[in-house]
Amino acid sequence: MKFSKHEKIDLLAILISAISLIASFILSIDYLSWIAVILCGIPIFRECAEGLITEFDIKADLLVSIAIVASIIIGEVFAAGEIATIMAIGGFLEEYTVSKTQGRIKELVNMTPQVAVRIRNGKEERILASEVQIGDILKVLPGESIPTDGRIINGETSIDQSTLTGESIPVDKKANDDVYSGTINLYGSFTMETTKISDDSSLQKLIKLVESSSPENANVVRQADKWATFVVVIAFTAAILTYLYTFEIARSVTILVVFCPCALVLATPTAIMAAIGNLTKYGILVKDGASIEELARTDELVFDKTGTLTYGTPEIVDIISNNPKKMMRMLASLESKSEHPIAKAIVKYYDNADELLDVEDFTMHIGKGVTGIIN
Template identity: 80%
Template sequence: MNFTRDEKVDILLIIISAISVIGSFILSLDYIAWIAVILCGVPIFKECVKGLITEFDIKADLLVTIAIIASIIIGEVFAAGEIATIMAIGGFLEEYTVSKTQGRIEELVKMSPQVATRIKNGIEEKISVEKVQIGDMLKIVPGESIPTDGIIINGETSIDQSTLTGEFLPVDKKENDKVYSGTINLYGSFTMKTTKVSHDSSLQKLIRLVESSKPENAKIVRQADKWATIIVVIAFTTAILTYLFTFEIIRSVTILVVFCPCALVLATPTAIMGAIGNLTGHGILVKDGESLEELSHVDEFVFDKTGTLTYGKPEVVNVVSDKPKEMMYLLASLESKSEHPLAKAIVKYYNKDNLAEVNDFKMHIGKGVTGNINNNLIIAGNKELLELKKIKIDYQNSSEKGKTEIFVAKNNEYLGKILLADTIRKQSQETIRNLKRLRIKTTLLTGDNEKTANFIAKHLKIRNVRSNCLPEDKIKYIKDEQILGHKVAMIGDGVNDAPSLKKANIGIAMGTIGSDVSVEAANIALINDNIEDIPHLVGIARRTIRTINISIAFALILNIIAMGLAILGHLNPIEGALIHNIGSVIVIIYSSTLTKYKISKKDYNKSKKLGITKSLNKPTT
């Protein structure tokens, strides 16, 4: 975990303050706690003054300042140091990575092509991408990043579009097909006609989405802050009135002490620390406490497919042949000469070293490969390639939804086929089922074609599915759902998911396989890519907010009772300090139960009581 210089300084100050508070308690020397008061309390006091002067903003900083000053007045320096230290820890946890949540776009900028090869009057010339105009003819060679959006005029190829759509397999392109900026030309050379200038291309649009796309909801306010104004007014008013009626300053000081919002202010950061500690053990990184509060209100989960619900890489799932051993030997030998992802998956599946020598290897872009093995012509590819070679295919069970078929022939005689697919994660089905038990709608948004998307959705029993989605399509869907009043969580892994992760109320990134851009754009990251932990994440978010609310209610009731006793003179400042410290300990202990939390049947049953409209489970097309 990398920290900035300022963050390292904050951590050092917190550690020193914590040591001083612990030392003060063990040695019963209050003056040692002054270190914590100075290091952590002074910054809080400055923020309080700044907020009051510049914005007349009454918030938790003011409550903490009152608590610290009141504790010092009655000689409870240990209490003052304790409050300052814990609040500094809570503040650090809340604010850490705030600057990073805006998302890093350096990777996207690096993907932006800088040079294009323009064909003008039959002459090729290298020009800056910014000089490319609509209607220009550009030449694209294998391995080159496409400079801007356009249409193929001549040639055919396979293109890696994962940057924009998240598709795990290259997409075959031929004449009149559209191509997009930032995608990678894998194999064939082609000529394209530009339809957009660089500034308006798909990649630049993606960069702008990452920069500007933000949830349009108001900023979440901490629970303690909601009570700040009321508590401050009540505390000061009561203390002044008590003095005017009794002329006993000790009662007024005691009122300020017992009404010092220690337990109230501790309720939020301690609960968040407990929840974050729990989630860290599950390999889940939460960037701030507000994310947990927002997640507790989510009623719809939007999933990307590739790398999220699936593993994001093709695997051989079936071999159909009367001569499977011979076919796989010839096929693996032939495909070992190709760099295509499907070819690599086939060789990996065969997993043997005794591959045959291949002569006259040739790649047929968008169709397959051919080669000569032991004087035998071996053909492997799609139906189009075998039909072109006039090879009769056994079409029985030839249509496999959600799978890619590779047909194999030897000397123009059909041998069989293999099926490859982006396999579904083992935990996906259980995750979707448990989210439904939590009364949460599930939606699949994917850049894959309709056939593949529907196959995955049907297998996982996701009724709401959208296919062929570009980043802006996902953004629009999420925005439309938010307009309808839904709280949306988005989970994805690729660069193309970053805008959606930021647009959603809560963005969840797959940490290990996810790109840096998507992780930085998200509020939460699944470091180990275990989507089975998502229901647990939702459960602990709901439990955390419930814990905070109960702690705040307890703190308020305790303060009111103690204040009443102080007004009547039944409490002195020392006893008042003892009461509010006991309240703080109770809140801390109660919040610490979150570290051991595990989602249970009781949590699923509770979610039934929340209710959910039938429209949430209604399929959308």
């Protein structure tokens, strides 16, 4: 697991707090519990105060803060430290889940092309992709990422569009075909006219889509927040009535602690963000929590292409030839010069690099195949 600097500090505070609580319990030394109260309780108090002052937001933090303070007042410092530590663990797990999702977003951002080759007045110049304007003529060489969306005006090529579509087989492109930012030009060089600036490109829209993903818009999360507010009010009322009836502060504090809705508030957004983060890990991008929730009621899924379902690596399953060994040797020799997925499948099937024949005058014809001379 990789943690950010902030997460490492939080984790260290939780570990120290847990150790202090265990030591306090075993050695019966109450003041050790103050370590947990200070390290884990102060952040809770701060978030509670910020929510009340800036948004007048009554949530679980308020009830937890009062439960901690009340426990200290009646001398139950260990209970106060225990509450603070448990809430800190829940908060840390939620933060870590969200940071993992943000990490996937950064991977998408890193795929954004940074430079472009612009042709102006017959001369080539390297510029930042962010400086490309609509109507600029760009040159894209084999192996380069396409800087922004545009239309091919000269040349032929095959482009890996799996970043955007999930389709692993390269797509052949020729003049007047559209090309998209962040996709990879595999074979031929071409010139293109830009139709969108970098910030409006298909890849940037994809990144913004994932960045907008949030657990808060899921109905289950909104309901959890709503019920958490009700729980706070009910707990306060019950605690006050209990004290007025019994005049025992310990009973009132017990009600506040037991009513604490930490599981309700922390579990729902954490589960949603964990789902979004794990799906992104496997190349499945989800816009928001509501979409995840909707999947629970889905009976059928329709996919527009095989590349989203298959491994994306073609395999030979049968050979029809009077002399399959000779044919496959010549075919594998020729295709060994190509990087196309189907060519790789043929070479992999032959699986004998030592017997490959020498190929001369190898030529790749975009969208049509390859040619070469053997013997």
